[in-house]
Amino acid sequence: MPGGSALLGETQKMVLGTNWKLPVENVCGDGYHLGWAHAGAMSAVQSMDLTGLNVGNSGVDLDGGLSVAGMNGHMVLSALDGVSGYAFYPDPKPILEYLEANRQTVIDRLGEVRGKQVWGAQVNITIFPNLQLLPGLNWFRVYHPKGPGQIEQWTWAMAENDMLEAVKTQILENQCLTVGLAGLFDNDDGDNLAACTEQSRGWRTAQMDVYTNMALGRSGKREGFPGDIAAGLVSEHNQRYFYRRWQEHMMAETWAEVPTYNINSLTAQEAEHA
Amino acid sequence: MLDRPLSPPPVEVIVAVTQALHCEARLLDNEDFDGWLAMLNEDICYRMELKSRRFRADRSPPLPVGPGVIFNEDLGRLKLRVDRLKSGFVWAEDPPNFIRRAISNVEVVARPAENEVRVHSVLIMHRNRIDGTTRVLTAARTDLWRGEGQAWLLAARDIVLDHSVLPDSNLNAFF
Ligand SMILES: [Fe+2]
Numbered sequence: 001m002p003g004g005s006a007l008l009g010e011t012q013k014m015v016l017g018t019n020w021k022l023p024v025e026n027v028c029g030d031g032y033h034l035g036w037a038h039a040g041a042m043s044a045v046q047s048m049d050l051t052g053l054n055v056g057n058s059g060v061d062l063d064g065g066l067s068v069a070g071m072n073g074h075m076v077l078s079a080l081d082g083v084s085g086y087a088f089y090p091d092p093k094p095i096l097e098y099l100e101a102n103r104q105t106v107i108d109r110l111g112e113v114r115g116k117q118v119w120g121a122q123v124n125i126t127i128f129p130n131l132q133l134l135p136g137l138n139w140f141r142v143y144h145p146k147g148p149g150q151i152e153q154w155t156w157a158m159a160e161n162d163m164l165e166a167v168k169t170q171i172l173e174n175q176c177l178t179v180g181l182a183g184l185f186d187n188d189d190g191d192n193l194a195a196c197t198e199q200s201r202g203w204r205t206a207q208m209d210v211y212t213n214m215a216l217g218r219s220g221k222r223e224g225f226p227g228d229i230a231a232g233l234v235s236e237h238n239q240r241y242f243y244r245r246w247q248e249h250m251m252a253e254t255w256a257e258v259p260t261y262n263i264n265s266l267t268a269q270e271a272e273h274a
Numbered sequence: 275m276l277d278r279p280l281s282p283p284p285v286e287v288i289v290a291v292t293q294a295l296h297c298e299a300r301l302l303d304n305e306d307f308d309g310w311l312a313m314l315n316e317d318i319c320y321r322m323e324l325k326s327r328r329f330r331a332d333r334s335p336p337l338p339v340g341p342g343v344i345f346n347e348d349l350g351r352l353k354l355r356v357d358r359l360k361s362g363f364v365w366a367e368d369p370p371n372f373i374r375r376a377i378s379n380v381e382v383v384a385r386p387a388e389n390e391v392r393v394h395s396v397l398i399m400h401r402n403r404i405d406g407t408t409r410v411l412t413a414a415r416t417d418l419w420r421g422e423g424q425a426w427l428l429a430a431r432d433i434v435l436d437h438s439v440l441p442d443s444n445l446n447a448f449f
Contacts, residue, residue, distance in 0.1 A: 009342030010324035014440040017407070040363035044354050152439060157342060169339045173346065181344045182322070182445035184358060190443025191366035195404070 001102060002109065003161035007140055008172045012155040012181050018193035019200075020130060020145040021246065023153065026189060027134070027141075028075045028126040029067055029238025032214075037192055041184035045088050045177075062232030065122075067219075069238040070228035072260060073128030073245030077233055079121040085136015087122065088185070089174050094167050102162065113224055126238075128245055133158060138171045139179050149197050155179065155186075212236040212243065283384040283391055291382050291391055291419050294426045299375040299397075302448055307356040310448070311349075315420055315429040320347040322413075322433040322449065344435065344445065352448075359446065366444050372402040373447055389421035390429075397433075397449055401442065409442045411435070413449050 016023070026033065034042065068076040079085075083099060086092040099120040107115030122136045130143040140158040143151050157175035159168045179186040199205055215235035222229045230237035252258045282288075294313065301309040314320075322344040328334070347355070358364060379396040399411045418430035433449045 008339055009337060010326055012324060012342070013438065014443070016443050037365070038363075040358040040361040043361055043363070044358045165339060172339050172342050176324075176343045176346070177351075180342070181324075181440050184355070187444035187446050188364065188366060191403070194407075194443055198404070 001106060001160045001162040005135070005158055005160050007156040007158055008168060009157050009176075012176075014153050014155075014181055014190070015146070016151050016153055016190050016193060017149055018151060018190070018197045019149060020143050020151045021242070022193045022196055023143055023151070023189065024126060024130060024132065025239050025242060026193065027124050027132045028242050029069070029077055029124075029236060031065070031067075031077060031233030031235070037188050038185050041178070041188060042088075044184060045090055062234065065231070065233040066222075066225075067230040067232065067235045067237040068225060068227045069219075069230075069241035070261060071226055073126075073242065075124075075126040075128075075238045075241060076227075077124040077238060078118050079123070079233065080117040082117050082120040084122045085120055085134075085138075088137060088178055089170075091170075094164075094170060098163055098167055111224070122233075126242070128242070129249075137178060138175050149201075210243065212239045216240075281384060283382055287391060287421075288382045291393055291426050292380050294419065294428075295377050295380060295393070295395060298428070299377050303373055303375055305359075305370065307359065311353065311356065313425075313428055314349060314352065315422070315427040316349055318347075318349050318352070318428060319430045320345055320352060320433075321431070322346075322435055325434065325438070327438055345433065345449075355448075364446065366403075367446055371447075372400075374400045376400075385418075391419050391426075393417040393419055399447060399449070401447065411437065411442065415449065 064081060065077070065079045068078065082103075083092075083096060086095050089095065103115065103119075106119045109115070110119070120136070123134065125133050125135070127133075130145075131141070132143075133140045135158070138158050139155055141153060141155045143153055145151055157172045159171045163171070176183065178184055213236065215230055215232075215237055218235075219228050219230040219237050228237075228241070248258055298310060298313055301307075301313070324342045324344060326337075326341055359367060362368075376398045377395050378398070379394065381394040383392040383394070385392055393416070395415050395417070397413045397415055399413070400408070401411070402408045413436060414434045416432045417428060419426045420429045421427075431449075435449075
């Protein structure tokens with residue numbers, strides 16, 4: 001919406017015994033962990049469909065979402081139904097009314113696909129390397145590395161400024177319930193991330209490659225979008241680009257050696273003309 | 275909060291309520307969630323707010339829709355959390371963590387209604403997870419307990435967590 005977004009409430013800070021890349025990977029592309037890692041929370045609060053993702057991932061719909069990556073390490077994971085961002089609200093009605101009342105404004109501003117299908121849907125945005133935001137579940141998060149195997153995770157609730165105060169209050173409340181310090185979803189991830197970090201410290205494990213081959217070779221361009229795009233929320237497409245970008249940074253001797261690719265084609269044209 | 279007692283509550287009330295606090299801690303340590311839920315009044319308000327930490331001279335106005343919460347639960351929501359814990363899908367609690375609660379600084383204060391008392395207490399929670407991972411959390415609690423027939427039931431709990439950065443990966447435990 002034209003009014004922009006703002007963060008709500010106090011900063012929610014927690015220490016996690018994990019390598020900083022794992023929580024980024026977890027949110028940038030890992031749609032399939034939902035039905036397993038968060039099965040307990042999903043069985044407790046899910047009120048709407050999210051591209052068929054459910055406990056056990058039995059009904060996944062690959063046409064219902066996009067994994068958009070390759071934009072200099074930035075990534076988007078998006079459902080395309082325009083409402084599923086609020087699938088984990090026990091009572092999504094007031095927010096669905098807000099979406100319906102403002103849909104046309106957003107379509108006029110951002111076009112059909114973004115206005116009708118993306119706005120309001122579950123959208124995970126990653127700004128490389130360590131900033132993530134989820135319009136929909138409505139949180140904004142920064143991971144601060146605190147030395148090997150430790151991070152501080154800072155989270156805020158986020159709402160659009162054009163929303164009524166009652167809707168903002170509901171968003172803050174639901175963000176705290178789902179991904180707050182005692183969040184039903186968030187309290188599943190921390191321990192998994194710590195366990196992954198711990199296991200990877202073993203001598204034998206450290207000799208092995210990370211396996212991120214799901215849906216390899218099934219991506220391409222799509223009209224109206226930047227980046228390299230794979231279908232669906234269940235894929236390791238975004239994870240591959242995330243690690244690739246990190247590797248590019250690690251291998252480069254100077255900033256000039258860090259490549260630029262797949263950014264928004266309009267911006268690229270402007271750059272050529274300049 | 276400064277409570278000015280009308281007059282001290284009867285000693286048997288103090289004993290009964292203090293016993294209830296200890297019993298509650300033991301039930302939760304043993305993951306007897308149904309036993310714990312049975313100690314709650316049906317209109318319970320169970321809250322832990324996110325705390326601001328500002329410079330003393332900071333006069334900025336309160337946040338527009340409030341600070342946010344860690345817990346803001348009624349009985350239904352507490353049951354929902356218990357259902358999640360019992361679902362068998364909460365991997366962070368499997369194998370079970372070793373949790374021990376110690377309750378201290380108990381102050382039982384009379385209220386105008388005879389069957390109600392305000393109770394201040396301090397909770398120290400020791401949690402052990404995955405061999406060497408041990409965390410100690412402390413919190414202050416201000417409760418409202420209500421006498422219902424033979425039992426004292428918890429009607430409200432306001433929890434203040436003493437950590438601006440939570441030193442643990444979750445708050446699956448009740449305070
Ligand atoms: Fe997760």
